[in-house]
Amino acid sequence: MPVATERSIVVGIDGSQSAKAAAMWAAREASKRGLSLRLVHVFTMPVVTMPGVIPASGGIREGFESRGLEWVSEVREAVLARYPELVIESAVRQGSPVAALIQESVRASMVVLGSRGLGGFTGMLVGSIAVALAHHGHCPIVVARGPEAEGEGPVVVGTDGSTASDAALAFAFDEAKLRETGLTVVRTWSELLDRGALRPRFLDVDPVEIEAAERKAVEEQVAPWRDKYPEVPVEIVIRKGRPVRSLLEFGAAAGLLVVGSRGRGGFEGMLLGSTSQALIAHCGCPVAVIRPGDPITREL
Known part of the structure; x- marks a missing residue:
């Protein structure tokens, strides 16, 4: 997996509209600051309790990875349509969303999360991931809200x-x-x-x-x-x-x-x-x- 560019703005991507809006908010920030944008999807492998009833773990992993790549690609295209000059990196990772995003925060200038989630980021803002990042992350954490998460005002x-x-x-x-x-x-x-x-x-x-x-x-x-x-x-x-x-x-x-x-x-x-x-x-x-x-x- 490519190493993140120093001081890039990282966005958690999970296939939800909220994550897409968060990416748009982060893209605007990156454009204003002259930074790159990094789209990160993290998936967790389910625990297999009935061998033979569901596909082998390799097939499951490929399925999760493929879905993550699709979500990241969709967001990337949407961002580039609005910010064509923006440098965008991406990563699809297996593991714990908390651990992965904390690791991403080491080199990031900020980590941006959507206000609602799916998949590996389900319940992100109910407590666990946002609070963990606030305690253990290494950069500012932004929770983006709103239809485009681009509210005007002071x-x-x-x-x-x-x-x-x-x-x-x-x-x-x-x-x-x-x-x-x-x-x-x-x-x-x-x-x-x-x-x-x-x-x-x-x-x-x-x-x-x-x-x-x-x-x-x-x-x-x-x-x-x-x-x-x-x-x-x-x-x-x-x-x-x-x-x-x-x-x-x-x-x-x-x-x-x-x-x-x-x-x-x-x-x-x-x-x-x-x-x-x-x-x-x-x-x-x-x-x-x-x-x-x-x-x-x-x-x-």
């Missing part, structure tokens, strides 16, 4: 002041510049909790003071990125409430929602349970999950 990023949200800001500013659109920075706060810990004397807190302190913290965190990307219009939103509700609300009109892989305070454990599943399942736009130290953010 880039929205959630921040809580953590290292993970710094990386998310780096990615979000770069995306906003490439898209020539605005950036909305969202931070939520709670009268009960502060940085994930119970506030001392929380019954006596002043909401006005809390909001002012949160805004000041976000302004300071965003300042270096404003200087680096002066052409990007920035709106800072400080809101009392839960991160999921706020991010889903802004994501409804966004072109891309960006979050860090783990944080503190309101965003703690974002990819470990209900928060991440809610964003991935219900957000109306593509969702990008950024890990601190991802290659694409280190270069920004």
Whole structure:
């Protein structure tokens, strides 16, 4: 199997329309960034429990591989019809989708997944593969949604002041510049909790003071990125409430929602349970999950 080109954008292909839409989203990203696109299909061999009743394993493998090659070829043709100058690589692999995509992420600039799947990628966004990539992958992970997964609108990023949200800001500013659109920075706060810990004397807190302190913290965190990307219009939103509700609300009109892989305070454990599943399942736009130290953010 050919080795992936360094920093290519990898897309998981499984024969679904969602995967095709994800490939179109990824192709646009690759075209804007001057990168190659890599289409990857991974199939898992079924366990044979009744020898003689079904074909030999060699025939089964050839069947799965042939089907994967057809799916990849169909997506390749569709992408080239829109982006004829794009360099496209492809790979059809046998094994675990999680292990294969983590391995692909080592050399990739990002890995893009569809929001619904078939075959080896069934249930991808219910938890296992997306969460595994968020924890163990080596580059940003994007879950593409929508008919063409190419929503217009501003880039929205959630921040809580953590290292993970710094990386998310780096990615979000770069995306906003490439898209020539605005950036909305969202931070939520709670009268009960502060940085994930119970506030001392929380019954006596002043909401006005809390909001002012949160805004000041976000302004300071965003300042270096404003200087680096002066052409990007920035709106800072400080809101009392839960991160999921706020991010889903802004994501409804966004072109891309960006979050860090783990944080503190309101965003703690974002990819470990209900928060991440809610964003991935219900957000109306593509969702990008950024890990601190991802290659694409280190270069920004």
